[in-house]
Amino acid sequence: MSAAGAPSAPTGPPVVSNLQSLWRRVSQGDVGSLPVIAGLVLIWLVFYSLNPLFLSPRNLTNLVSQIADIGIVSVGIVLVLLLGEIDLSVGSVYGLASAVMAVLSVQYGWSAAPAIVAGLLVGTAIGTFQGFFFTRFRIPSFVVTLAGLLTWFGAQLHVMGEKGTINLDDPTIVQLAGQFFPPSVGWTLAVIAVVVLATDLFIRRRRRAAAGLPQAGLAGDLVKLGAVVAVILGATAIMASDEGVPLSLLILLGFVVGFDLITTRTKFGRHIFAVGGNAEAARRAGISVNGIRIAVFALCGTLAAAGGIMGASRLLAVNYNSGTGDTLLNAIAGAVIGGTSLFGGRGTVWSALTGALVIGSINNGLALLSAASDVKFMVTGGVLLAAVTIDAVARQGRQRAGV
Amino acid sequence: MTETGGWPGGHPPTAPSGGPPPSVTSDRQPILQLRAISKHFGAVEALSGVDFDVYPSEVVALVGDNGAGKSTLVKTIAGINIPDSGEIWFEGQHVAIHGPRDPAALGISTVYQDLALCDNLDVVANLYLGREEVEPPVLLLSEERMEQRAREVLKSLDVKIPNPRNPIAALSGGQRQSVAVARSVMWKAKVVLLDEPTAALGVQQTKQVLELILRLRNQGLGVVVISHNLANVFEVADRIVVLRLGKRVGTYERKAASEERIVAAITGAEFGKFQPQV
Ligand SMILES: Nc1ncnc2c1ncn2[C@@H]1O[C@H](COP(=O)(O)OP(=O)(O)OP(=O)(O)O)[C@@H](O)[C@H]1O
Ligand SMILES: [Mg+2]
Numbered sequence: 176m177s178a179a180g181a182p183s184a185p186t187g188p189p190v191v192s193n194l195q196s197l198w199r200r201v202s203q204g205d206v207g208s209l210p211v212i213a214g215l216v217l218i219w220l221v222f223y224s225l226n227p228l229f230l231s232p233r234n235l236t237n238l239v240s241q242i243a244d245i246g247i248v249s250v251g252i253v254l255v256l257l258l259g260e261i262d263l264s265v266g267s268v269y270g271l272a273s274a275v276m277a278v279l280s281v282q283y284g285w286s287a288a289p290a291i292v293a294g295l296l297v298g299t300a301i302g303t304f305q306g307f308f309f310t311r312f313r314i315p316s317f318v319v320t321l322a323g324l325l326t327w328f329g330a331q332l333h334v335m336g337e338k339g340t341i342n343l344d345d346p347t348i349v350q351l352a353g354q355f356f357p358p359s360v361g362w363t364l365a366v367i368a369v370v371v372l373a374t375d376l377f378i379r380r381r382r383r384a385a386a387g388l389p390q391a392g393l394a395g396d397l398v399k400l401g402a403v404v405a406v407i408l409g410a411t412a413i414m415a416s417d418e419g420v421p422l423s424l425l426i427l428l429g430f431v432v433g434f435d436l437i438t439t440r441t442k443f444g445r446h447i448f449a450v451g452g453n454a455e456a457a458r459r460a461g462i463s464v465n466g467i468r469i470a471v472f473a474l475c476g477t478l479a480a481a482g483g484i485m486g487a488s489r490l491l492a493v494n495y496n497s498g499t500g501d502t503l504l505n506a507i508a509g510a511v512i513g514g515t516s517l518f519g520g521r522g523t524v525w526s527a528l529t530g531a532l533v534i535g536s537i538n539n540g541l542a543l544l545s546a547a548s549d550v551k552f553m554v555t556g557g558v559l560l561a562a563v564t565i566d567a568v569a570r571q572g573r574q575r576a577g578v
Numbered sequence: 579m580t581e582t583g584g585w586p587g588g589h590p591p592t593a594p595s596g597g598p599p600p601s602v603t604s605d606r607q608p609i610l611q612l613r614a615i616s617k618h619f620g621a622v623e624a625l626s627g628v629d630f631d632v633y634p635s636e637v638v639a640l641v642g643d644n645g646a647g648k649s650t651l652v653k654t655i656a657g658i659n660i661p662d663s664g665e666i667w668f669e670g671q672h673v674a675i676h677g678p679r680d681p682a683a684l685g686i687s688t689v690y691q692d693l694a695l696c697d698n699l700d701v702v703a704n705l706y707l708g709r710e711e712v713e714p715p716v717l718l719l720s721e722e723r724m725e726q727r728a729r730e731v732l733k734s735l736d737v738k739i740p741n742p743r744n745p746i747a748a749l750s751g752g753q754r755q756s757v758a759v760a761r762s763v764m765w766k767a768k769v770v771l772l773d774e775p776t777a778a779l780g781v782q783q784t785k786q787v788l789e790l791i792l793r794l795r796n797q798g799l800g801v802v803v804i805s806h807n808l809a810n811v812f813e814v815a816d817r818i819v820v821l822r823l824g825k826r827v828g829t830y831e832r833k834a835a836s837e838e839r840i841v842a843a844i845t846g847a848e849f850g851k852f853q854p855q856v
Binding site for chain 2: 382383385386387388436440441442445446448449451452453455456457458459460461462520521
């Protein structure tokens, strides 16, 4: 590392500085989504070799609609992980919010929109409450949300009362997970997405040029764009050849893209990273650290509620078990498998999607092989351990680099 | 921040305990004045009745042994510690400092002993931490404008960073210190507080930071420097203020002071009786 006083070329030729930054990232374990994408490809190849049906359009469409609820919960988990905190209550919030929505819709006859909004607000209120306890009394978020896990599960049982199961019949609620768009709609959306991505890249390059700033290599940018476009068009083609594009996937993508924009391109998002990286530095810079924390817990609660509503819509019912079992663990495992650090300040919202895809693929693939829960839990545990190990090794790499 | 009005002459009342010693530069107005500042942490009296002045275009060195209260005094000015008692005056106005935003709004900025940078964010993001610029209609960050200005500031201060888009984690200690100093002066600061700015630096980088300090003074800023290195202090300071066990025990014009005298004040040995072993 060159010191401040050492004569070093401010900006080397692009290829050299790209190589240098790649080397720095590899040696410090800061490799982003590469490991999870490699892992996903590997998992898909293994399941495909065991049962070719795994990669059939029907099954892949199933897979993406199965992960919508966990993926949305995972977006919220990514946000709290970026702060260096954790929320263990998301499974219970998932269950309680869906129970509230179901009771209002079925027993009180509320129409879909207010029932859904009420469910979401339950999550927002719980998240705000937990964030307040965490910041005001400085109780570790781990403990506050563990208390929440128990409390909100109790509240779920209470709200559901005598009924063990509430079957949903409101057409709008059922459509959230049940609606499929025909190929024409899918292709239109895909083309819009490609145009937006290309325009964004173009505008950013032009703005950098106008500001007289050095550019990343055009070839590299185009390769990255090409890869993303290939994924979008490929996925659309696969889904278009079967039932069509599921609304639940679009909802999940909406949350992921929206929160990725918020975290990477807004002041609020920048402050989340700052608090997660060095809370004291953020405080001294005048950032309202506790305000950011409460807002993030409120968002996480809301997203857990949204996940619960999507899950209820997919199963067409809410019962005592909604949100229990592996909901919480899968949401956290997904975020970490996707590459978001447990230690705060490093990660991306996209890891909610990639992590949910990994976990969803394992569940789906093992179900296709008629494997029982024993194998499923052990495989998922192994993958999680591998992901956390990568994170911890990367952290050690950074510390060795004097960070 | 509330301004509670000024005294007729723009001067705060002198502290009951005799007040500050008459300043040699009494024809000039101090830009920052602290009066009878006290602060305790539990049983520890970190500051007791400290008076402290900073004039424009001067470097004040704050020296004292470990735990003397230097960092606590700087954090009081920076709005990190709220003093138990005492007054702060800025440009002849009595000001109340309730948090880090208040001194920033006045034009007082601080470089902390522990730098207060976010390792996970890049240099540009750290320079703009808490002051990010956004584009009006959609309020997205104006990355290009921030990067452009960041590059200009680093260049004007002769700070060499290969790529300001690298995270702080990828920088050397000297580069980090330079980023921290650059951040403190890029916001039209009138007073800059530096807590041990050269503590972790090699000879070459120390020289650069000292030159940077003199450049800030020549631009009209009041600079407060905490340092344990008396050679560095004598190189840049115009005035030297000595703290011991939370009390100000002496103020010396650099030109009229000797290292022995300062050391005696720091350790509490009476000058004349104290003979350093040679
Ligand atoms: N946040 C705090 N909580 C409790 N005690 C504190 C705190 N900050 C400072 N102190 C105490 O106040 C006294 C003064 O500390 P301060 O950090 O101001 O010393 P210093 O002069 O900067 O020392 P050094 O040269 O070691 O940096 C010390 O006894 C310290 O332990
Ligand atoms: Mg100190």
